[in-house]
Amino acid sequence: MNVVVVGSGIAGLTAALHAYEAGHAVTVVTKGALGDGCTSLAQGGVAGMYGAADSAAQHAADTLVAGAGLSDPAAVDVLVQDAAARIAELIARGVAFDRSPEGDLMLGREAAHAHARIVHAGGDATGRAIAEALVAAVRRTDITVVEGAFLSDVLLDDRVARGIRTLVDDAESDLSADAVILATGGAGHLYAHTTNPEGATGDGIAAALRAGAAVADLEFVQFHPTILAEGPAFLVSEAVRGEGATLLDADGRRFVFDSHPDGELAPRDVVSRAIARQAAAQGSAVRLDATMLAAATLASRFPTIDRVTRARGFDWSSQPIPVTPAAHYLMGGVVTDLDGRSTVPGLFAVGEVARTGVHGANRLASNSLLEGAVFGARAAAALGSAWPQPMPHSPASRTRDDAVDGERPIDGSDGSRDDFSRAALQRLMWDDVGLLRSDEGLRRALDTLRTWSAAPRGARTVAEREDANLLMLATATASAALARTDSVGAHFREPLRSPVLETV
Incomplete structure (x- = not known):
């Protein structure tokens, strides 16, 4: 073959x-x-x-x-x-x-x-x-x-x-x-912050859909909890926490235990959300403290991280380093x-x-x-074996023909790109289809995505085609997130707000 x-x-x-x-x-x-x-x-x-x-x-x-x-x-x-x-x-x-x-x-x-x-x-x-x-x-x-x-x-x-x-x-x-x-x-570059190249x-995925x-x-996008918060995105391995490093708030408290009994060793989605909430609450990045590990241990066990953190001005053997979540795995x-x-x-x-x-x-x-x-x-x-028919697949799966109402075709012939840019799409996805999602935010994201055509007429360059693929997947991801109304794993929906009751 x-x-x-x-x-x-x-x-x-x-x-x-x-x-x-x-x-x-x-x-x-x-x-x-x-x-x-x-x-x-x-x-x-x-x-x-x-x-x-x-x-x-x-x-x-x-x-x-x-x-x-x-x-x-x-x-x-x-x-x-x-x-x-x-x-x-x-x-x-x-x-x-x-x-x-x-x-x-x-x-x-x-x-x-x-x-x-x-x-x-x-x-x-x-x-x-x-x-x-x-x-x-x-x-x-x-x-x-x-x-x-x-x-x-x-x-x-x-x-x-x-x-x-x-x-x-x-x-x-x-x-x-x-x-x-x-x-x-x-598809990490759906988001403003990602560990992906x-x-x-x-x-x-876009080609398969077509x-x-x-x-x-x-809708299940994993955000890695610990990316160095200063400079270009650089991942600080979960293995650092596996060796004993801890996450600290501005007061030096191990705050992840508020969200899960396993603290820093909780599943990634739990740790990422805990970091995002704490950073928002205190208005600054949380810190990863690996100072309990000897400098020699850090250098030998994590040589790449040791080299990069030191190059960026951090001696992580003597001071905690600032970290933030970023899109990591689909x-x-x-x-x-x-x-x-x-x-x-x-x-x-x-x-x-x-x-x-x-x-x-x-x-x-x-x-x-x-x-x-x-x-x-x-x-x-x-390879070469018979293809099973029909193929079993999840009830949540969808094909191009099943595209959600309003989704634009990949070749794009309508809609406006006046406000479209890859950076705008990534920011929209980060804000409304990211770690913390809400019905309101997901609907707002879809409304915006659907005003952007999926590709300019005559798209020829790699960058233009990448943009088309990202927009196609952004729409599909936001649609899937809106359809799954419960919170599960990496998909977290904020509770719907109760209507305000007026008194007479």
Whole structure:
């Protein structure tokens, strides 16, 4: 088979390598350079190594709790049962996970995990180590690599995916294939503050929607609690809190316990909202205090964070540092089965672009790299197998034909762009479709989004097409958030205000 993989993070490169090793002809198409994207930036590790008191079943239980009851138990079971094999594969491909002086893998613990079961590489440089190893593995093969290529659309023949259309240097070209695997990542740049690299504009999800694929759970956007509050967005790993760092308000009080009995180790959505509320109440950023950890420990365990914080003028071994939440991970995306198949025959989705059902309403820390490796391998193994009909999918999923009333088409021929800019969209989403949502704010966001056409006539540049994709996904995300009236996981709805009763 001729297989096109779009994206070159852990999910895409794992799928590409497995497909190649199974005898398929593979082309990897990536928006930037090979290995660019969120994987290389990941400071957290890979969950799934179990000590004597731990087990795959306990990992599954923690994942289900973090997912707030909306994770698919079958998908979670696949994730944890395949974890050991995928970690062993990464080691075999050259990832040097951190080890003790005795040679044993060092296991870390992060929020909402009952046990230390997470492997790291280079302390806080796990993603970079994985990306470098997988890129090197691809370079050793004759897998075709096309860099600097923007995904314009998935090509269909009688409703079956048969390739992709790309934009390279403002010129479009078509690449045919027997199967397409989307591994394009998420859409962090829907928001004014994000940990995601510049290319995370939801291109794969938007292309899948235009191809008629079902998507679901776009309302579940995870905000990482601790981004350095000064300078360009820089993530301070949750593992820092796992090692004992605490969050303090302006008076030096550990305020997160007001929201959850686990304090700083509560699920990410709880911690992020607690930080947002406290910062708003005191009019300044909250502080992350890691001073109880020795300077040598911080430098060896978190070398990247140590280097960046010091470069920005903070000695975090002696003073707490200011932190704030930022959009980090999209739990929703293209609906898939347990082998990465979407509802469009021939079209697979793996990694953050996919909605496998693993994460439910909230992702458990260090499950994302694992998910990419597990489902990337499974998608490759499913190549050439029969496409199940009909495809099972969530009742909350929707296709392009099911677009909410008033949603604009991607090619855009009406509406006004007088007030549109990417920055305006990102600010709108941050304010009204962010950490704290309300009926009033969501309706206000949708009203504004629907006044903006989805793309200018004759859009040709990558930036214009990214804007179109972001606007399409912003509308779908706000619509999904408005439709889910209850608060669950990362989706938090402020209570409706009671009407004011007039007295006579």
